Amino acid sequence: MKYKVAFTRRLLLLFICFNVVLGKTPQEWKSRVVYQILTDRFAHTDKSPDEDCQELYEYCGGTFKGIENNLDYINGLGANAIWISPFAENTELGFHGYWSKNIYETNPHFGSKQDLKDLIAACHSRDVWVMADLVLNHMGYPDGCHWSGCPIDNANNFTEFVPFNDEADYHTYCDIDWSNEQQENVEMCRLAYLPDLNQTVATVRETLLNWVRDLNTEYGFDGYRLDFVKGISKDFWAEVDEASDSFTLGEASDWRTDFVASYQGSLDSLLSFPMYYTLEDVFQTSPLGKLTQIHDQLLREADEYQDTSVLGGFLDNHDRKRFLANNGNSATLRSALAYLLMAKWIPIIYYGTEVGFDGGNDPQNRESLWPHYDTSHELYQFIADVNTFSRSLGQNFIDSDQTETTYDDEFYSFTRLDNIKLRVVENCVVVVVINYVFLVFAVLTNILDHSNQVTVENGEVRVTLLNGEPKIYYNGELSGAQMSTSLRMVVYMMSLCVTSFILLSY
Ligand SMILES: *[C@@H]1O[C@H](CO)[C@@H](O)[C@H](O)[C@H]1NC(C)=O
Numbered sequence: 001m002k003y004k005v006a007f008t009r010r011l012l013l014l015f016i017c018f019n020v021v022l023g024k025t026p027q028e029w030k031s032r033v034v035y036q037i038l039t040d041r042f043a044h045t046d047k048s049p050d051e052d053c054q055e056l057y058e059y060c061g062g063t064f065k066g067i068e069n070n071l072d073y074i075n076g077l078g079a080n081a082i083w084i085s086p087f088a089e090n091t092e093l094g095f096h097g098y099w100s101k102n103i104y105e106t107n108p109h110f111g112s113k114q115d116l117k118d119l120i121a122a123c124h125s126r127d128v129w130v131m132a133d134l135v136l137n138h139m140g141y142p143d144g145c146h147w148s149g150c151p152i153d154n155a156n157n158f159t160e161f162v163p164f165n166d167e168a169d170y171h172t173y174c175d176i177d178w179s180n181e182q183q184e185n186v187e188m189c190r191l192a193y194l195p196d197l198n199q200t201v202a203t204v205r206e207t208l209l210n211w212v213r214d215l216n217t218e219y220g221f222d223g224y225r226l227d228f229v230k231g232i233s234k235d236f237w238a239e240v241d242e243a244s245d246s247f248t249l250g251e252a253s254d255w256r257t258d259f260v261a262s263y264q265g266s267l268d269s270l271l272s273f274p275m276y277y278t279l280e281d282v283f284q285t286s287p288l289g290k291l292t293q294i295h296d297q298l299l300r301e302a303d304e305y306q307d308t309s310v311l312g313g314f315l316d317n318h319d320r321k322r323f324l325a326n327n328g329n330s331a332t333l334r335s336a337l338a339y340l341l342m343a344k345w346i347p348i349i350y351y352g353t354e355v356g357f358d359g360g361n362d363p364q365n366r367e368s369l370w371p372h373y374d375t376s377h378e379l380y381q382f383i384a385d386v387n388t389f390s391r392s393l394g395q396n397f398i399d400s401d402q403t404e405t406t407y408d409d410e411f412y413s414f415t416r417l418d419n420i421k422l423r424v425v426e427n428c429v430v431v432v433v434i435n436y437v438f439l440v441f442a443v444l445t446n447i448l449d450h451s452n453q454v455t456v457e458n459g460e461v462r463v464t465l466l467n468g469e470p471k472i473y474y475n476g477e478l479s480g481a482q483m484s485t486s487l488r489m490v491v492y493m494m495s496l497c498v499t500s501f502i503l504l505s506y
């Protein structure tokens, strides 16, 4: 309903003013695979150093131009959107961007406003969308303050902040008490000693909303990732969503599904933290957790969220240990990546995953990508192959449901079906008993290994899973990336029933 209203308003605006650049809708974002970038860590403007950045608490030299000059690397991975870390000028050491000093300027370490506009234009010319990361909860550290503490004499020195340089722009000083998490306390108090803006003050609220609104005309971002959603009330987020006129994806970092889901409606969508924790329990514990947890979590999500298909899925990010830090087995990572990329949500790949980064807690998980660009890395190739496959299925894949077939503690499978044309073909119903798949007719090709085909005999297919490798079967003749789009379409149309399903096991 909400999307429909937004769409109408969008059309009206387009008629009134052709120059207004608007972002993309949640519906449109479903076609995206997002690559998450810390601008400072991705690439230098010119040739990046031959050595890893050593001082991970400091600036490492990545820039907007560095991203622009390396878009082939991102395209090659099959990503068609980037989420860049916050672009605003920061207080000292704010290489990650979450410590604003002047919200109206770009971070001079990353480049000028024009550099950022050039990056967005270069992305758009390749159909890569750009998601900006906005920090509306707090500003950076006042002079003399630090993430480990803030002397009371310095705590309210806001002189260098633009535009919020007045004590009245902030909540009265208090620190968030995480040991006894209370919503009011989280909203009113400081996160890691960062000055907490008071969005109830009319001028603060309007200034923030105008800032968000004006980003559309100044830069033309396609969507927004919103930082620390827990820290501000839902009524404010609803106004941010309205002002942005774009897809909004909030970070409510929490394992509770009902809590995270309660923000959907105010914002379009949320990062899928509860499923992140589930996938962590399944794939990153020793011994590995039960795969039924995925089923249990999906049931909770169906109950709690208004729309699960626009959630931002991820396996790790700049605030969590990397996947391989917890479990160094790359076959397990491929299983988790297969789930990430084939499930019905908006997948987000944290930069460096594609070259096997295994950094631990912040800042070890914020490695410089140089000198590790390696498009022949097995993980880069794996991600590219899965993305190429799902992209080749077009809108039918995007619209198709994610339907669980069979699962138990050690086995998990689901299908994504072309249910529009093929619903009538009753024989497409896949029934799986243990490791047998019953189909009336299908030749299934593992898109990750085309030599691995299984044929149906008496309505049965036996699938063997080895060493935790995922398999993604498709019942069309595939010759992979070499096949032209039109030929792939023919195969697709000619299939008696189009069934792709994914099997994860270990
Ligand atoms: C407040 O911070 C500024 C730098 O941002 C500094 O120059 C000034 O001395 C500080 N004022 C006080 C009273 O500490």
Ligand SMILES: *[C@@H]1O[C@H](CO)[C@@H](O)[C@H](O)[C@H]1NC(C)=O
Pocket (backbone or CB within 6 Å): 170, 171, 172, 188, 198, 200, 201, 202
């Ligand atoms: C926030 O601003 C409102 C409106 O000005 C004010 O009533 C309230 O006391 C402020 N809250 C804090 C904790 O400073």
